Amino acid sequence: MRALMLIFLSFSAFAETGATDEKLVGVFYFRPLLGHVHQSAVRESASLTTIQCAHPIKVYESSKVSTDPNWAYVEVADHRGFILKEYLSEKRPDCFQGRYPKFYDSLNLDLAELYYWGRLYDQYIQGNTRVH
Amino acid sequence: MINIFKVTLASISLLAAVASAAPGKLQEEKELELVDFKSVKKVLQQDGLSQSVKLQEKKVEAMKKEKATVETSRYLYPTQDELWGFISEYWLVKNAQLLQWDFQKPDYGLEKSFGSILESMGFYQKKFKILLLNNPSIVRASLPGSEGEVILLLSVPFIRSLDLSKLEISLLLLEDFFRLEQGYFKKAVETEKLRTLPGTNFQGAKPDFSLIQEVVKNYDKEINEKGFTFQQQFEVTKKMDSFLKSNPELWNAYFRLLGKIDRMVKTNHQYKDYIRLFPSPEMQVKWLSPPEKVL
Numbered sequence: 001m002r003a004l005m006l007i008f009l010s011f012s013a014f015a016e017t018g019a020t021d022e023k024l025v026g027v028f029y030f031r032p033l034l035g036h037v038h039q040s041a042v043r044e045s046a047s048l049t050t051i052q053c054a055h056p057i058k059v060y061e062s063s064k065v066s067t068d069p070n071w072a073y074v075e076v077a078d079h080r081g082f083i084l085k086e087y088l089s090e091k092r093p094d095c096f097q098g099r100y101p102k103f104y105d106s107l108n109l110d111l112a113e114l115y116y117w118g119r120l121y122d123q124y125i126q127g128n129t130r131v132h
Numbered sequence: 133m134i135n136i137f138k139v140t141l142a143s144i145s146l147l148a149a150v151a152s153a154a155p156g157k158l159q160e161e162k163e164l165e166l167v168d169f170k171s172v173k174k175v176l177q178q179d180g181l182s183q184s185v186k187l188q189e190k191k192v193e194a195m196k197k198e199k200a201t202v203e204t205s206r207y208l209y210p211t212q213d214e215l216w217g218f219i220s221e222y223w224l225v226k227n228a229q230l231l232q233w234d235f236q237k238p239d240y241g242l243e244k245s246f247g248s249i250l251e252s253m254g255f256y257q258k259k260f261k262i263l264l265l266n267n268p269s270i271v272r273a274s275l276p277g278s279e280g281e282v283i284l285l286l287s288v289p290f291i292r293s294l295d296l297s298k299l300e301i302s303l304l305l306l307e308d309f310f311r312l313e314q315g316y317f318k319k320a321v322e323t324e325k326l327r328t329l330p331g332t333n334f335q336g337a338k339p340d341f342s343l344i345q346e347v348v349k350n351y352d353k354e355i356n357e358k359g360f361t362f363q364q365q366f367e368v369t370k371k372m373d374s375f376l377k378s379n380p381e382l383w384n385a386y387f388r389l390l391g392k393i394d395r396m397v398k399t400n401h402q403y404k405d406y407i408r409l410f411p412s413p414e415m416q417v418k419w420l421s422p423p424e425k426v427l
Binding site: 033044096099100101102103106107113116117119120123124125126127128129130131 | 206207208209210214218221224225226228233234235236237242243244246247250251255256257258259260261262263264334338339341
């Protein structure tokens, strides 16, 4: 009985740690035309899934996942991975697909094209000059 | 009391019928259709409800118009500015395997380096995207983006062959930035459809994708075959000259860079096409050199 009690206590302690360890920061939206949820916080890392502009993304903070400050730890559908923070927006963005839905849909981009278009945004070195 | 009962009865029967009414119509529209307002006209007038029926009809009309406008806007071609960026990226995606830009690249710190050169030249509020290629056959290109953005392509094998510094890479990018600003590329690849179709509506027809296909073909020709003319190269070199003159360190670096490229393209067979596309580093050095004095 005592042993059973001990097992029960240890299980409940574990569950509590798991529950409090992870914190939902909020729901954000993906900004570029297309992109990827990455396996690790590196631009070249493998893609878990391809997402489109305005896709809602749950951002989490977890003590178990240490990540580069430029990357967010995210959940998209049943995938947990990483997205560059600069590609996330608090408000639903005004996307090309949203402005021109029939034109975009008629393009019928195939899976390889969708994949590469997402990779493009990972590979760009982006910058802009200051406002004078 | 009886009147109120009649109106209530009509409303109940209306609600029951609305659920089974034709789809695709506004809820308010269905309600208006289902009530035979003529038969209860007197009742409505007595209760002062005919006014509210008229208001409802106007509201439905306005909503129908709004719905039609939204539906029509879904069939718009993008604006020309948006199409430039879209086509450039579409070309990059279509040529991903050839260009080989999806690779782990060295960090040259170009975001800061090129940004500060642009700022030192007085180019503020400029957005740029740099894409490094792992391919020696396509050395460099500058493509139009949307909202005044520029997309600059540069080959890493080319950078390595010349052992270029961060400053030299930024100067090459600046030259490409000027080339795009001069509008040579857009002028060379633009088609009649790209001038006329953007912003128009294709509702009731299929969108004309030859609008994109033709321009993409022109991108291929321009970047891989045609390149730039001597006149265009002269203008770009002179523009670089006038912008860099106020900063001797940058001017000298640019002059030395052209010399380096000239020597390399003459000796390295891998870059034999460079002179054809960007004529010619040798001439560029001559155009920048001070005129020789004849004694």
